[in-house]
Amino acid sequence: MKYTETDNKIILTEFDSFNIEETLECGQCFRFEKTDPLKYEIVACGRVLNIWQQEDKMIFYPCNTKDFEEIWIDYFDLNTDYNAIKEKLSKTDDVMKRAVEYASGIRILKQQPFECLLSFIISQNNNIPRIKGIIGALSQKYGTESDGKWLFPQYEQLINVTEEDYFALKMGFRAKYMFDAMQKIGTEVNLEKLKAAQTDELRSTLMLIKGVGQKVADCTLMFGFGRCEVFPTDVWVKRVMEHLYFDGKDTDIKTIHAFAKQRWGDIAGYAQQYLFYYARTLKIGKNKS
DNA sequence: GCCCAGGCACTCA
DNA sequence: TGAGTGCCTGGG
Numbered sequence A: 001m002k003y004t005e006t007d008n009k010i011i012l013t014e015f016d017s018f019n020i021e022e023t024l025e026c027g028q029c030f031r032f033e034k035t036d037p038l039k040y041e042i043v044a045c046g047r048v049l050n051i052w053q054q055e056d057k058m059i060f061y062p063c064n065t066k067d068f069e070e071i072w073i074d075y076f077d078l079n080t081d082y083n084a085i086k087e088k089l090s091k092t093d094d095v096m097k098r099a100v101e102y103a104s105g106i107r108i109l110k111q112q113p114f115e116c117l118l119s120f121i122i123s124q125n126n127n128i129p130r131i132k133g134i135i136g137a138l139s140q141k142y143g144t145e146s147d148g149k150w151l152f153p154q155y156e157q158l159i160n161v162t163e164e165d166y167f168a169l170k171m172g173f174r175a176k177y178m179f180d181a182m183q184k185i186g187t188e189v190n191l192e193k194l195k196a197a198q199t200d201e202l203r204s205t206l207m208l209i210k211g212v213g214q215k216v217a218d219c220t221l222m223f224g225f226g227r228c229e230v231f232p233t234d235v236w237v238k239r240v241m242e243h244l245y246f247d248g249k250d251t252d253i254k255t256i257h258a259f260a261k262q263r264w265g266d267i268a269g270y271a272q273q274y275l276f277y278y279a280r281t282l283k284i285g286k287n288k289s
Numbered sequence B: 001g002c003c004c005a006g007g008c009a010c011t012c013a
Numbered sequence C: 001t002g003a004g005t006g007c008c009t010g011g012g
Helices: A020-024 A065-075 A082-090 A094-102 A113-123 A128-142 A163-168 A172-185 A199-206 A214-225 A235-245 A253-282
Strands: A002-006 A009-013 A032-036 A039-044 A047-053 A057-061
Touching: A002 A065, A009 A065, A020 A039, A020 A047, A047 A065, A082 A094, A082 A253, A094 A253, A113 A128, A113 A172, A113 A214, A163 A172, A199 A214, A214 A253, A235 A253
Parallel strands: none
Antiparallel strands: A002 A009, A009 A057, A032 A039, A039 A047, A047 A057
16 A cells, blocks of 8 residues: 555555445445545545545545544555455355455445444434435534534534434434434443443443344444454345355344354454445345245 | 335234 | 334335
8 A cells, every 4th residue: 555645635556455436335334425436525534535536546635644544544444454355255155256356345444433323223224315314414413514514423412412303304213212322322332431342242232222233233343343253134135145145045144143153254244245235236136036 | 005125122922 | 032013204
């Protein structure tokens, strides 16, 4: 990896396994817009950032060396060797080999736990455009403005928000879950302390929140706490696993988790991301057989 | 007009 | 303990 700063832009060269479209469109985050076929605008880590991917370089702006090194290298997980991960996964079976080749530029974003948790609570039984809309409305109403965009609210900015307020943002039955999450984050679910917890303890603690089941908890573990041994299993992943590994037969989540753990171990989360992107783009398993 | 969407809680055996 | 069902809302 090599990068230089010019005119409030960072130009990244000599990188591998990094495609901005695959990274943003693989379902792990919600606050991004495609502004041009090759350009994206993201709102994350208290900032608005544009990313323009060209053949051999990636341009980040507005951005200086300090921000790049202190925020974005970590956020985009640029110090992790994805070639090694992909090589390891490719050896497990031919299906995985294909999935990895198909979306070889995915990186797991290191999102802030608070934003990640609330976003995935909103995501349940919901579709992506609506999820983005609700999170955008929440940010606009309670977050801080920056460069014409609204940052995701901080914990302090949501302390006095009521269930009715969330409901007014069209969160529906998720409004009470948001309210409960805020109450518990202030007491028994201390996100800062949980960073040091074991994954199983972390998961069960998150699940104390109403509206947080294993799927939402696992997404938070993976995308907010960087626990890449989990295997978040939503309907898409369930379908694609059944299609590719279980002969199209209806298979319960427990069996899928056991299979993923046995086959991919501590990098199961990466496997999940490659499979998810592969499945969704090719619409694999959309119609159950 | 109905069905579904990146689940979860609640109820009832 | 497991299966069945309802849920806000908007788009197809």
